[in-house]
Amino acid sequence: MLESYLKERLQSRKILLMTHIVLGYPSFDESYEVVKAMVESGVDLMELQIPFSEPMADGPVILRANQEALARGAKVSQCLEFADRVCSEFSIPFLFMTYYNILFKYGVASFAQAMTHSGIGGAIVPDLPPEEGKDYLEAMEHNRLSPIFIFSPSTSLERMRFLASLTKGFVYCVARTGVTGAQTSFSQDLQSYLTRCRAATSLPLALGFGVKDRADIDFLTGKVDIAVIGTQTIRLIQEKGVGAVGNFIAGLR
Amino acid sequence: MHDRGYYEEFGGAFIPEVLHATFDELEEAFRDARHDPRFWQDYETLMSTYSCRPTPLTYAENLTEHFGGARIYVKREDLNHTGAHKANNVMGQGLLVKRMGKKRVIAETGAGQHGVATATMAAKFGFDCTIYMGEVDVERQRPNVFWMERLGAQVIPVREGTRILKDAINEAFRDWVTHMETTHYVLGTACGPHPFPEMVSYFQSIVGQEAREQILEREGRLPARVYACVGGGSNALGIFHGFMNDGVELVGVEAGGKGIQSGLHASRLSSPDASVGVAQGYKTYFLQDGDGQMRETHSVAAGLDYVGVSPILAALKHRGRVRFEAATDEEVVQALALTVRKEGLIPALESAHAFVQAFKEAPLLSSRDIVLINQSGRGDKDIFTIADAFGDPKWQKFIMDKGEKYRA
Ligand SMILES: Cc1ncc(COP(=O)(O)O)c(C=O)c1O
Secondary structure, eight states, rough: HHHHHHHHHHOOOOEEOOOOEETTHHHHHHHHHHHHHEEEEEEEEEEEEESSSSOOOOOOOHHHHHHHHHTTTOOOHHHHHHHHHHHOOOSOEEEEEEEEHHHHHHHHHHHHHHHHHHHOOOETTTTGGGGHHHHHHHHHHTOOOEOEEEHHHHOOOHHHHHHHHOSSSSSESSSSSOOOSOOOSSHHHHHHHHHHHHHHHHHHHEESSOOOOOHHHHBBBBBBSEEEEOOHHHHHHHHHHHGHHHHHTTTTT | OOOOEEETEEEOOOOOOOGGHHHHHHHHHHHHHHHHHHHHHHHHHHHHHHHHHHOOOOHHHHHHHTTTTTTTEEGGGSGGGGGGGGGHHHHHHHHHHHHHHOEEEEESSSSSSHHHHHHHHHHHHTEEEOOOOOOOOHHTTHHHHHHHTTTTTEEEEEEEEEEEEEHHHHHHHHHHHHTTTTEEEOOOOOOOSSHHHHOOOOOOHHHHHHHHHHHHHHHHHOSSSSEEESSSHHHHHHHHHHTTTTOOOEEEEEETTGGGGGSSSSSSSTTOOEEEEETEEEEEEOOOOOOOOBBBOOOGGGGGOOSOOOOOHHHHHHHEHHHHEEHHHHHHHHHHHHHHHHHHHOOHHHHHHHHHHHHHHGGOOOOOOEEEEEEOSSGGGGGGHHHHHHOOOHHHHHHHHHHHHHHH
């Protein structure tokens, strides 16, 4: 199970790294190269984003990656095939990240089945609060998949407890309000929020939104269990190409 | 949130966690306002002193004679301040923003009407204002951009996606998740996450309340049919509200664009091309592909050029309470020309969709029947688009001369 994998891994590493890529961007072949480079340079788990035409919670960099992947014809079926391949070739856990319409149109139950079939461990669906997610939660439970919910700085302690009670594996804490890709200042202000997150759950905590370099990860070490690198690697691929990914990841820890 | 705002299977609130507390606050503020009898009174006073409420009901005598069937009446939402029904929703939300103590408003706009209305409200109430508008719409509705800027709003052209209304909505949400502490998002139509569909149609219900009283006063009986154009659905829900419990046939008219067969349209409820999905925070019929990716839409009327539709209308369609039809761009331009010539009324391109369907059906009804058309907005704001549609050579020459002068 995802939680036990993470806890075991945390015995030997002070902080784990989760990376985020958009499938089919710049192409499926390059997505594969990126996964390979990331796994080889020590990433502990990965979020694979299935592109969606209306990625409401994403900032300009990931938004454009979604649009380009779709413009080049990325299909949900190709994303599932891609998942089959990477899950069988690499031993780290992979999660899907996407918006609810992708699951809804596919059929939530069939989608969960397809995830299990591929070996995907769980999903992050940012526009699906648990109150709207009855079918999703049932399908995830039925297929023993981890639904991962999100805490934000505006989430009350009471609601954090409620969200954590439905989450499996780990909780994704967004470092600040806003969308992906903007600056986050990693300062002591984060501490009181993270203390609240910690008080709400014994699940591992991941922190994302704005994590970009080794200094950020050093700051987060000891405060959270997983650092999430999202926009920064996509930006890197845009600027320096797929080949730059391995060194970047290796230099983070 | 107390209630997730479902209408049959449609609606809901599919919002990112970061907005959860903001929506709780909004829902509560709206509930309190609704239960405060002073609130609606304040709203009516504002609309009768700052806008032109009650808007008149005009008997279209010449069109009635021309079609030789039902008596045609027109509800004049074009006579609102800023020129469309959009002002009703905007001023209502403005009063709510004051109650919530927020200082900044943001909005999306397609035709620019909602943007102008929001910028106007912000100027009057002293709020900061940012308007998101698709680049394509900035281009086709330039005069409205000019006015929004003069009114003190910052207009941000949206270059993402299809660069029209839905993309402007996404950008407004992105702003909101960053600034929700100080900012209220004035959504312009009866779409989006709960409580927006309910709230927007609540403010727009003033149209139907007035129209029902007015027609009873004038004719002593109810219309046989009521026609309204449908973008997101707010003007339609507004006028339909007055007749929901009567034996009146309600007809919503969507953008047929270049024809349903062409695929270039925005007909979600009147074509087989849409299917149920979840996007922009709510569940409804969307024009989308098999993977759930939103498709491009087309309409000559920017305000109807939208992939989704009010969940309340989707439910009314399921229940068979509202009939939906589509009008093509070409039909719209013809109906507009006829209305201008016969009545001296200039409906917006959006509103002209409702006229098209009423004109098709009026001749088939008896002279004892009444049909009521909601003229949701005025068309003089569409001067560039309408002049193009009419291919007016004198206008073209004027623009070219003007361009020469600017270049000099
Ligand atoms: C004049 C006018 N009518 C209708 C609409 C469509 O919106 P709704 O369906 O919400 O009334 C618009 C939208 O911009 C508009 O400007």
